[in-house]
Amino acid sequence: MKIKHLHLLRRSLSTTGLLVGALLFATSLSPSLVPRPFLMQALLSGVAFSAGYAIGVFLHWLWNFMELPEFRGRVLLIGKIIAWVLCAAIVIGFLVRASAWQNSIRELMDLDPVDTTRPFSLGLIALLVFLALLGLARLFRLIKRTVSRTANRVVPGRISLVISVVITVALFWGLFSGVLARVALNSFDASFRQLDLLIEDELDVPTNPLHSGSAASLLGWEELGRQGRRFVARVPAADELARLAPGPIDEPLRVYVGLNSAETIEERAELALAELQRIGGFERDYLVVITPTGTGWVDPGGIQSIEYLVGGRVASVAVQYSYLPSWLSLLAQPDYGQETARALFDRVYRHWRELPTEHRPRLYLHGLSLGALNSDRSADMWDLVGDPIDGALWSGPPFRSQSWQWATAQRRPGTPAWRPRFRDGSVIRFANQDGGLEDFAAPWGPFRIAYLQYASDPISFFEPSALYREPAWMRGERGPDVSPFLRWYPVVTFLQLAVDIAAAETAPIGYGHSYATEHYIDSWQALIEPPGWDEQRIEALKRTIGDLGD
Incomplete structure (x- = not known):
């Protein structure tokens, strides 16, 4: 039964999504402003893979929407095999390179180098993050379809589609930004209030x-x-x-x-x-x-x-x-x-x-x-x-x-x-x-x-626009405490800098936010x-x- 479920999951995954996800996963291992602890790196890589997968799914939908020709039959099978092999090669190659990238920051900050980034553990946690986010996305789709079918009984199809999207987005937004965010903030506030006493x-x-x-x-x-x-x-x-x-x-x-x-x-x-x-x-x-x-x-x-x-x-x-x-x-x-x-x-x-x-x-x-x-x-x-x-x-x-x-x-x-x-x-x-x-x-x-x-302080140099545009501080001459291997990648650099904010104070004195x-x-x-x-x-x-x- 478990093998059957895995087979169904594999068949339901988008090949384009996996390929783009692998690219974003790989680039998420590159250095940013401060050394990232193992768990933060694993979570970042899982979110980056998920973001890439979503982009790939959207691109595949756009291709079909524009009624462009698709590969079929044997050509499609060979294409999928090549894509899967390419994904594996990209992921493995960049995991091997990850420790050298992190050490490029650690050397600038006079920290001891790391021998390994524990690639297998990192990959496993990233996979679990991806599966959790994929589950949420499919729950979103299920609720949207349910609402759409219900609304379609009394209103035309396109209107029911708009209604279902609005209702589902409002539901998820209210749940995560309202209820869960408020509970998390209240929990943090209560914990730090006790510490303050x-x-x-x-x-x-x-x-x-x-x-x-x-x-x-x-x-x-x-x-x-x-x-x-x-x-x-x-x-x-x-x-x-x-x-x-x-x-x-x-x-x-x-x-x-x-x-x-x-x-x-x-x-x-x-x-x-x-x-x-x-x-x-x-x-x-x-x-x-x-x-x-x-x-x-x-x-x-x-x-x-x-x-x-x-x-x-x-x-x-x-x-x-x-x-x-x-x-x-x-x-x-x-x-x-x-x-x-x-x-x-x-x-x-x-x-x-x-x-x-x-x-x-x-x-x-x-x-x-x-x-x-x-x-x-x-x-x-x-x-x-x-x-x-x-x-x-x-x-x-x-x-x-x-x-x-x-x-x-x-x-x-x-x-x-x-x-x-x-x-x-x-x-x-x-x-x-x-x-x-x-x-x-x-x-x-x-x-x-x-x-x-x-220059290595992400509290100062995080930019929301890094999602789609290279920040000015990455162009030309680099700061003395910034890795020479730091590069801008759409979406990924934004995620890296967001994670760097949480890790900013873990940098040694004289770097990052210390x-x-x-x-x-x-x-x-x-x-x-x-x-x-x-x-x-x-x-x-x-x-x-x-x-x-x-």
Whole structure:
């Protein structure tokens, strides 16, 4: 019986679909931006094969629709045998090549090479994914035909066909994007909410009244959340700063408001402002408004860098808006956090603007990943023209960032999209692992925006249009951390980059979406130009708090 079922399945499969599916399966094994874990590669290859199969089925239908001649009899049989052999040869040949392709990325990122991509296991999982998606497609067809036959009893045939397609699409769309997506998001949210409540034993309730969560604070220690407690507890001490930083030293001030600190966005923003005023944040030389990532995390390297560079004479403030990882929020709820970021900036900016110009701190925005996107959206630059802030440092800006997209699109001719040069560099500059913020003839103006991005970061360089068009950053000169074997393939590159988003943070520090403290130091130094720092001091700072260990 099982053999009979397999025989029926084989006969029901489209030869054209299998051939195109094999091509997409093979190209899915090629390198993209970051090394892919085994399971992600297997799932990607299964989806790519399914997409190719669907394209092949459509092409075969189009051929018949146009009433073009088809092969029949012996010619058709020979053609199918050749196609099956060709499919097998393509799949096997590319599976053998897969480890070399993945190692081309791993070598650039100083990772140990992999001996094998486990081709048989990979192929089996990909086959199971294909069969599952094929089953869903045939269920779609069954429901459509059932609805069409029912409707055909009361309306003409073509109208019943349209009705059946609309109803079936609505049913599947509602099921997957509505019910299942909502259940999945709620499950993720509940899991990360519980993680956020976890109080780690090594973090003690602060005794310093200037720390958020202390007895004198307006914010309860438990209400800060896991990421908030980490942020306020790990501030560098003044004596640590004094060993490296020139000039007068203060202990940095940090304010963090967790999701549980208040019921509404407005209340949390008001709490942040009140706490910032209580500890004297506006009396420091620098003030940084941070928008955290989706989970509420603030990259330690991003804030520690400026704290050391200015000798601790800086205050920073952040408000949590989510429990979900940035990549999940970015794909499912891209506007998540925008209202919180706007509410916080609005209150801080209005108070800052009322202070005497000569006595108020230099004001900067900062964020990583989804935090960079929402930080960018927090301020309408047209509202700041009369009294602008001093600037922003946005690292790993997501592909949805409209300001980043616009500045990249308006880059000077001949500069690559992965490190563009915007006009004369007096307002906006881009940097990567090799710097790039200081190499301009024109000086920076009083308002400065710096983007820190790696060419291998899929959070920044994913493009929906990669489905049908080669991205600009793949043309011409490649980034220093991008595989020379990376090529654009219709459909496949889009799928690869989508998977890369989920794997972006698995890349080693200094690549992908894992930003190194050393590169934050270079970026902040160029942005704020703190006095007293020469090359030797900067190198000593990087050796002390850096991530790369060079």
